[in-house]
Amino acid sequence: MAALVEFRNVAYRVGDRDILRGIDLSIEQNETVVLLGRSGSGKTTLLRMVNRLLEPSAGEVLFAGRRIADQDRFRLRRRIGYVIQEGGLFPHATVAQNIGLVPKLEGWAEERIRTRVAELLDAVGLQPHVYAARYPRQLSGGEKQRVGIARALAADPPLLLLDEPFAALDPVTRFEMQQHFARLSRAFGKTALFVTHDIREALMLGTRIALLKDGRLELVARADEFPGATSQEALAFLATVTQSVTSNHDA
């Protein structure tokens, strides 16, 4: 199967500082690749190169087999769902308007947008008649995040980019959202690039895990094989999981 996204020897430099170097990575159809790494390792920077929020200093990124540098950036972005913390919702627009934004940009008919919005609200577990007319300030953090995901899914994009979407949520809500996301991405058959620094989340949601360290890919492994990884950074991440289990036993 052809890769949906492909990074070829990608680098990103600011001044004389290398933020990313020699990144080779591909994302296959229907898989979720998790970008795992410490704070400052370059995860967000790499993610933002896929929808051309940033341009690589060297190398190239391909989407659906074509160099993104040759594609119209606005059309490209409308085909890629993007989810950030708290959703980045428009505060002056209702939930329905927020979700219907990309379909509207794409020129869908009002009626079709309305149907789609209701369908998506249902899919993310929010009752349309309760939430459609609300403004973001009338939502909890978890509800905002659900709306953010619904918005990213609105025009049925072949790819989702998610940057620590659940980081600001309480542990219980986060867990629910993670499970919900896993179900959704299976149901919608989505391909996703998911950024996190949470190893549990990576293991739970990833088909494969790409581990970033200081702007380099240290390891790319299937999620079920990741716990057996022996690289130094992988061990450091894995230790945080076993460590917390041990301390539970001590208590």
Added chain:
Amino acid sequence: MLFNEIVRLSAEHLWLVAIAVVAATAIAAPSAVFLTRHARARRWTLGAVNIVQTIPSLALFGFLLPLPFIGGVGKQTAVLALILYALLPILRNTVVGITGVDSMVRESAVAMGMTDGQILRDVELPLALPTILAGVRIATVTTIGTATIAAAIGGGGLGTFVFRGIAMADTKMILAGAVPAAIMAITADEVLEWVERRFSY
């Protein structure tokens, strides 16, 4: 008799202010949008407009008098000076309103494939509108006050009473100009604040 003149000069005053504020908005708001896209031009322009603001109004009127075409004693010189004063609050508030849009909101707008024009029209301007309107309100209230001085160079309006009162050492005459101007300023402030709230989200 005096009452009729108060009404006439109030109307003239209001007209002067309205022209100045509308013109200043028409100039400042689009310029501010341009400035939000050009950081260097923004520093220079805001600096220059700031300097104009610090010139005492009477002195500014004095500077404009000898200018050909636009200068000279009369309404157009007065209006020009009032426009220059009204520019800054509107310019500054529009810039602040737009640059103050949450960076996450802007980022998601870009990431969803909105063009710069769409972001301006559908995201930045609606979100900045209350701040822009606050600028217009400040400009209006200030202009109502400054316009009284415009009478010194033939601008007419309520300042006519004030200057006549000063010349004749007639306190009542001064009040006949000052009180309506104050009422006008307070009313404008209230009304525009109400408009501002209506456009907050």
